[in-house]
Amino acid sequence: MNIVVLVKTVRFLQAQTGSNPKENYIGPGDLVDMMNPFDEAALEEALRIKDEQRETEIAVLSLGGPSAETGLRRSLAMGADRATHILCDGHEGMDSLATARALAAALRREQTPLILCGSEAIDDNAGLVGPYVAECLNVPHVAHVVKVELSDGTIHVERRLDRGDRALIECTAPALLTVERDINVARMPTMPAMMQARKVVIETLTLEELTPTDTQLGPAASLTKTTRLSNPKAKRRSEKQLNPTISPAERMKLMMKGGGAPAKEASSLMEGDASNVLQAFERVMHSCGVSVRDTPSD
């Protein structure tokens, strides 16, 4: 089963070393171009399938400006067979839907049975391009996949649900899967492979070449627009109540231990292990919906 992996080169804010709050404390060197780790996990999953079935061909596809080459060349170094770049300078103005439409237009040129991508990108955290591409191509998709197994054209996956639960789902190809970052540990490309990858010719397409006459591709197809970026509000810290009755030496000792204030209210701090304490524990436990489990009798 041939595979296409959708790869995004993200511009990730790996640190905030600046001093200007108006610029969200972003300093030079804070924004780094890198292959989206979730997409890297998707590619690794494809490579593991190829390790088992050697005739599998893996193509990687990216939409973006010149920096998209970063992810594509890394993918080639990791073991992808070929790479396609939809070169689009206005790509920052393209939201998930516009991006998905363009990717789908490229994917329609070949009927690939399996499309993989990461469940989200670490810069926009939208998690939408995968599902949108599947809908554009009218193929079934499963998101948040933590395990993939192929057998005779049937795709078996394990999908992450809330609270640690898992769903076992089956579908037939063609299909699209979005994978979780921790589905595997991606292989490191070797130095020779990275150097070899620099020489590979990447197929480059433009939006104009892909645009059918009846639809819009590109920034004009976006239905959302990011208008502002701000820093998260600092979490409300519980008020430090300075106890005036302790000596400076004791206060120093307290602060060195990492604290500085005694418990906020006497009523929320209980003492000992008498039945009133046990009952209070039980009450709080039940108020969270937690109860004693039925233990199987041995």
Next chain:
Amino acid sequence: MARSNDVWVFLEPEDDRLAAHTERLLHEGKRLSDATGGNLSAILLGPDVAKLNETVGACGAERLYRHRDARLARPSPELCAALLCTLARKYRPRLLLAAASSLGSDVMPRVAASIDAPLVTNCLEVQVGDEIAFKKAVQSGRLQATIAAQTRGTCLATLDLDALPAAEAAVSSKALEVCEIDATLTDIPERLRVTDIIKADPKTVDIREAEVVVAIGNGIGPRENLDAYENFAALIGAAIGGSRPVIDSGILAHERQVGQTGRKISPKLAVLCGISGSEYFTKGIEQARTKIAINTDRSAPIFKDVDLGIVADVNTLIPKLMDHLNRHAKDDAS
């Protein structure tokens, strides 16, 4: 163009009840429908659940849409999406909201792509003004983005459950109109087949996904005492985690470390046993909804930000607590 200013909320079942987040989600929907000047409607797909009409009505909704086909007993994202699309195309509400739960996050992108509507996921806030804008965490939490919808049509959003304010008191006892959705499910193709649902095993689940966590620290003493905590965790269906010293001394594996250099957990209940509460540890439990701490030192910083603090020797408290809980569980059962 939206046909109305109505706000619609997609509800989810949880076994035979409404999901725990339902009231908070409905209250947010009510707040937003007041802001848009429209009405609040709710949708529940699947068999009846306990207290459905009361809960929805009490939150100020005008209408409840239902589809009771047996095929919806196990929530199917494909069927749910198809039904939501039918409704959205017919009534064109201003806002269609869902929780950013695994079902909500699965259903909404399918709807958005199908009806060509903007969708913003994991919203911290929805702002209604001249246009509708959404706030969400980006850059993996380092920044917040304000995203404006570029359309006057229906807008979709999934709401981050941790950011939803607590449910308020019942709003109204308005008569709730219940409408059956007129659609035959046999026309809707289902290309995904769910063969099994595997419930999380607290013994093996990743502590970041665990609903309940018992975290142990230096206060538990030597490693021989671990058994007692494993039994306690098993009793309340909790996963075990630990502070850094406990991992460093080999009592627990490193995947169980809670803290700044370990894993950040967000259980609905965290029981902190013999943990002093240094900043490096508490960074890992900031998102825990309810915290109980047990420590012999009443000035331990862990007590600063917990819902219940108990000054006691955790090694003598835990066996007594297990006895107490077991006895009461038997009483309730008999």
